[in-house]
Each structure stands twice: as C-alpha cells, then as structure tokens.
Amino acid sequence: MARPIKVEDHSARRQAILEAAKACFARKGFHPTTTAEICSEAGISTGNLFHYFRSKKAIIAAIVEQQGEEAKSHLAGLADEPDLYEALHGFFDLVLAMASERDFANLALEVAAEASRDPDIGALVRHNDALLREGLTVLAAGAIKRRQIMPGLDATQVALGIAAMIDGLFARVAIDPEFSVQGQRNTFVLMLERFLQPKASDVSIEAPLCDEAH
C-alpha cells in the first residue's frame, strides 16, 4: 500500500548508469562500447538500461547535458567574484583540475567526435560551447573595462582564445599519455597570462619581474 515514490532511487541509478557509460566511452569510445558493457559496468541487466534511457544515443546526450549543467554552475560561480581577472584564474584552475583526469579528457574527445557526426549531439555540444564562451566573454568584457587585459583583443576574441586553450589542453591529455597536467600547469598558466596581458603595463614598468614566471 505504502508506495514511497523512489525518485531518489531512480535518479541514483540513472546517475550510476551515466557514470558507467562515461567510464566505458572514455575507455573504448562511444560506438565501440556496447550497451551490454555499460550495463555490466553499472551492474544491471541489459534490458534494464532502457528503463532509464530510451537509447544508447540518449545516454551520450544526457552526458553532454549534464556537462553543460556543470559548466553553467561553474560559470555562475565566477560571476560572483569581485575581481574578474582573479575569477578567470580560478576558472582556469578548475579546468586544469578536470583535465587532470585522463578519463575526463578522453570522454571530452569522444563527445566532440560524436558531435561532429551526429547533428543532435552536435547541437547539444555547440549549445554548451556557446554557453561557455558567453560566460568567458562576460568575464573578459569586465576585465577589459577595468583595463586588466591588454588591448589588441575584444572580449569575444579573448573568450575564443581561452576556449581554444582549454580544448588544446584536453587534447594534449587525450593524445599524450606521458603528458602531465600538473607538470605543465605552468606552461598553460603562462600562455593564458601572456595572452591576456603580456607583462602588462604595470609589470613592464617594474621590469625585474620579467623572469618571475618560469
């Protein structure tokens, strides 16, 4: 009689399937992964998966959507930062942390690949990407207004450049198994800083700071 609506159970299992799928996709790729493998990884039967996701494609779609939500919340946090430049550094740190997990990078690559062939997934990915760039653009615009970013680029370009850096970082992780995010952290931070304010006016005045970066 008492039918406790197990919303929690349902979404917990749904999430478990998502995690299993992410692990599988990171490992073998989307197409080569079979639904049976996902089920096995998630510890459920082959048919049960389809109570939670209409199709295999719906799984990757859900992954992309969830990544979008996460990105959104990360960006939302940034807007609260008083010092926007500082905020950008914070965000970059977050990205570096994510990139540290090779699975995450592999998954990102896999998602990008799938997006380039499946229009529906492509639309979701582009939506997320647009969201990210918009968020970065807002941040950049604030920094530019405060003259925290060296002239030569408008806010959109800054956002685009940072997005490319992030993509490049993830690509490095995915391609080169010897690549260490922590080891190369400095390289990427420098790339970002110099892109935004190559030893900006204040720094260049004080000259001696020139080497401090290495």
Add this chain to the structure above:
Amino acid sequence: MARPIKVEDHSARRQAILEAAKACFARKGFHPTTTAEICSEAGISTGNLFHYFRSKKAIIAAIVEQQGEEAKSHLAGLADEPDLYEALHGFFDLVLAMASERDFANLALEVAAEASRDPDIGALVRHNDALLREGLTVLAAGAIKRRQIMPGLDATQVALGIAAMIDGLFARVAIDPEFSVQGQRNTFVLMLERFLQPKASDVSIEAPLCDEAH
C-alpha cells in the same frame, strides 16, 4: 592476359582509396563509416578494397602514417629557414591553412578519438605527435638561444604550448561550424606571439630589458 603490374596504377588506386576514406571519416567518423561506403566513394567494388588494405583499421593507420610523412616534410622545410622565428610563423600559417578545411579538422578529431581507444592507432598518432613536438622543440631551442623568445619557458614547453594551440585551433573548427579560421586568424597569431614574446615590439620600446633579444 599479360598484366604487367603497374606499380603506379596500384599506388594511385591505393591513394584514391585513402582519399575516399578520409572524406568518409571526416563526414561520418571512423566506426560509422562502412567499408562499402569507402568503396563506393572510391569507385571500386567492395571486395577490391581488401587487395589494397588488409583491413579497415589498416586504412586509418595508413592515413595517420601519411599525415606523419606530410608533417615531417613540413617540419623539414622549416629547418632550412634562416630566421627560425620567421619559420615558426610560416609553420603556423601552414597550420592555419590546413585548419581552414573543415574536413581536415573533422578527420583530425576522428583520428584523435580513434587513437584514444585503439592502442595501435594511438601509437602511430603519438609517434607523429612526438615528431611534431621534436621539430618544434628544435625550432624553439634555436629561437631561445637567439633570445627571440622571452624567458619563462624552455624549448620543450614552447613546443608543447604551440602543439596545444594547434590542437585547440582544430578543435574550434571541428566544434563550432560558425568559426572562421580566417576571421580569427589574428586571435591565434596574437596568442602565439604573446606566448613567445609578450608585448613584442611595443614592449621592447618601453622595456628593452625584458625582451631585448628580439
């Protein structure tokens, strides 16, 4: 009856198959592309393909190898440049030109994705990647020695950073269909220049101490 095996014919057709496969992979991805589609695109029969390639996998392997050869020749050309800094710009231009073709970028993404799941393809891609970074490292080392690159990074880091920029550029093309390489050329060139020598010419006026080298 006497069929002199024309080596030219053979390799011409082999190349035609490779081109057909590249077009297909760029369009649909490696796994979703069927060998029949490749044959159709190449204008041969389904069975004939296997006279030229042992398997489907051998096709993508050949593509990666060929890309490696091309990269090698491009890098070889750079070594002949007297002004290494100029050479780097030239190489970057080459990359920008390649990235302009969306098919090329999609193919690169597809190859990277396949590399992350198939160890054999992965090894080939990593080999190419290592070659690229080695070439860039040599260039960077020369530029550093000539003090054409601002301190803060060693040659390996410079090479890595440039590689990441290239990856990021390709990722932008593959992800965002509205992205225009030509329109954003400036952004990427600036990213490169500032990465190598922040504040470039103008800086050198105010603070020659910092980058007096260039």
Add this chain to the structure above:
Amino acid sequence: MARPIKVEDHSARRQAILEAAKACFARKGFHPTTTAEICSEAGISTGNLFHYFRSKKAIIAAIVEQQGEEAKSHLAGLADEPDLYEALHGFFDLVLAMASERDFANLALEVAAEASRDPDIGALVRHNDALLREGLTVLAAGAIKRRQIMPGLDATQVALGIAAMIDGLFARVAIDPEFSVQGQRNTFVLMLERFLQPKASDVSIEAPLCDEAH
C-alpha cells in the same frame, strides 16, 4: 574478366527466398517467423537475405505484389473468354484449386491479418483486392448485359459477393483442418450459381416473371 550478369541467378534466389518465406509464414505466421528461419528454409545465411530484401516487411510486400501479378494474369485470361458466364465458372475453379492448398489459404489469412495492421501492406492488399473486384465487375457486367445473371444485383454487387465467397472459402480451409475443398466443391459452386441465376437458364426461359418478384 567475363562477368556474366547473372540476372537469372539473382531472381532465382530471390524467388527461392520468397517461396521459403511463404512456407514459413503459412506455417507460423508473419511475426512469429524469424528471418533466420526463412534463411534456414531457403538454405542461405542470415545476412544474405538482406541482399535480396531490404527488410522482413519487404518480403511480405513482395509476396503480396507477386500474388497481385498472378491474379492479374488470371483475370486477363478471363477477358478472352467468349462466354463470360463460362469464364466466371473457370475462374471459380481456379480459385477452388488454389484453396485446395492449405498453405496457400493460411498464407492468405496471414497476409490479410498483416494488412489490417500495417498500412503499407494494407495498401498493397487493397490494391490487389480492388483489381480482383474490377475484373469480376467487368465480367459480371457482360453477363448481366447478356441476361445471364438474374436481376436483383448490379455488377459491382455481384463482384463483391463473389469476392466474399472466395474469402469465405479460404477462411474455411484455414480454420477447419477437416474441411475438404474437393468434398465441398459442389456447395460452393451451387452458392455461386444460385447467387447469379437461381434456377439458371431453364428458369429464365420458362419463367422470366420469377426475376422481378423478389
């Protein structure tokens, strides 16, 4: 080098698959029959079937189309008959002969059932049915003009009635395994004759009054 276009081989095998499918459908029904069973019956591998038919549904569609062609040729033969009434008897004999094969009747039942749920198959079946009734209508119209059919029905009604008799005959065969077409031939012929001209020629000659009465 010599590539004889084996059109014959192709259509021969296609026909063999069709025959195998007809046997299976008659035995187990359309949905319960697996494509593997059809392949097994036809002596081919599971994948090969799909070189000849796009899908399982395409098989039953082809069966219906082929039945339509056969019906068309049978009806065409009738038009050549000088005595249309005699022609109708001939056609009815043909139908009785077909109904004698229980497999044929079962298949007809199965086709009808599938037609009632799949619109595409339904359209094909209705097309065949319309063709049959048109042919019968023409025959009936000729017979009516010659006063070979007793008044009370127009040509369309006659055609419809005969079609219903045929359906009923097939249904009897499919439903009752003890039913014998040959044993009950007389019953159906009588049903037809009385439907068309109760008391036949002699009546119409002696008592034309009989007609108007009903």
Add this chain to the structure above:
Amino acid sequence: MARPIKVEDHSARRQAILEAAKACFARKGFHPTTTAEICSEAGISTGNLFHYFRSKKAIIAAIVEQQGEEAKSHLAGLADEPDLYEALHGFFDLVLAMASERDFANLALEVAAEASRDPDIGALVRHNDALLREGLTVLAAGAIKRRQIMPGLDATQVALGIAAMIDGLFARVAIDPEFSVQGQRNTFVLMLERFLQPKASDVSIEAPLCDEAH
C-alpha cells in the same frame, strides 16, 4: 488488512482487461500488441495483468472462449424460434450487426490468424466453429424437413455455406475500409436467400414451378 476478495471486482477487472486486449488486438494484432499496451489501455500496472491471466496467450484464449459463449447463447436463442427459417434470418441479422464494427471484424481476423499458428488457440477456435456449424445444421435440418430450403443441399452443407458467407462478410470488412455492411446488407441477404431457396416463399406461393427446376 482484511480484504474480502470481491469476486465481482475480480471478474469486473478481468473483463476490463479482456476488453482492453480486444481493442488492442483489433488495432495492432496479437503479436505486435505488448502486454504493457494492454495494461495501459486497461488502466492497470504491467505486473498486475498477470494476476488475472497466466500469460498473454491466456488472454486471447479467454477472448476466444468468451466469443464461444456468446455464440452459444445466440444459437440457443435461435432454437426457441418457432419458425426456423425466420430464426436464420434473425441470426444473420445479428452477424451483420457484429460485422458492422470494424474492430470486431479485425479481431476475428486476428483470432483466425493466431488459430492457424497456435494449436491451442486453434483448438478453441475450431471448437467454436464446430459449435456454430452444429447450431446452423440443426436449424437447417429443421428448415429442410419443413421444405423451407430448396433441395440440392443437405443440412451440413447449408451450415457450411452459411459459415463461409459469414467468414466472407467479416473478411470484406477487414480488408476493405470502404466496405459498408449496411450498404451491402442487401447483397449478403440475397446471397443467403438464393442459396437456401432461390425465389423463396413468395415465389413458392406464386410460382411453385420455379423451385422444382434445380
């Protein structure tokens, strides 16, 4: 806690499931209909169905049995008719009324199709069919004895012919969506009358000559 098992409730729901199943089977056919669809149509949960029916097959079996009961009661009613010939007309009217519902005709077709492949269902259907023919045979025998049916057929044949007409009528409804039972009522009544006694009672009164000619 004390749940008096209300027999009424139970059989009411059982009947509701049966009605839901009949609607589904008429619409989509037996095999293509899922138990979930039946449950949805009946407004119960997927598992609950199996408290009322052991299996999906048991549902169609119950439908056939129920149809048999109905047929039995209809035939029982006929036996009470003083004028058997009149009774037959009444029964035919009943059939025409049932055939007017396309769903009923589709269901009948579906049941027949399933009977031709599943021996158990086949047995039930044959049982019903035998019952029907027996009932008709009794009626026919009475009519023959009273000379209400024109010679040329024995009671069994009459019953068989009528059964075939009924099958044919249902087939027409199921096959041709433009077929109207009411519109063609006359055709079928005429078919029946002429089959039994061409120029019927009125003729026999006015022109007894007509009958003897056969």
Add this chain to the structure above:
DNA sequence: TATGAATGAGGATTCATTCAT
C-alpha cells in the same frame, strides 16, 4: 492485491571480410 523495476532471452539488421568466378 497492486506496483513497476528488473530480468534476459530473442530478433531484425548491419558489416567487415572472404572467395568463387
């Protein structure tokens, strides 16, 4: 009884690869 999540066998279809011609 009622629920609906879980099960897992089964089915249509695809596709890389082989091979007879």
Add this chain to the structure above:
DNA sequence: GATGAATGAATCCTCATTCAT
C-alpha cells in the same frame, strides 16, 4: 586484379514475465 554475392558474428533494442515492496 576485379567483382559482388555470401558469410555469420555482433549489436541495439524489445518484451513477456517475475518479484520485492
């Protein structure tokens, strides 16, 4: 070499049925 029919393993997904709650 060239052809394309043949193979059959593999895959996504469905669905009747069970069972814990």
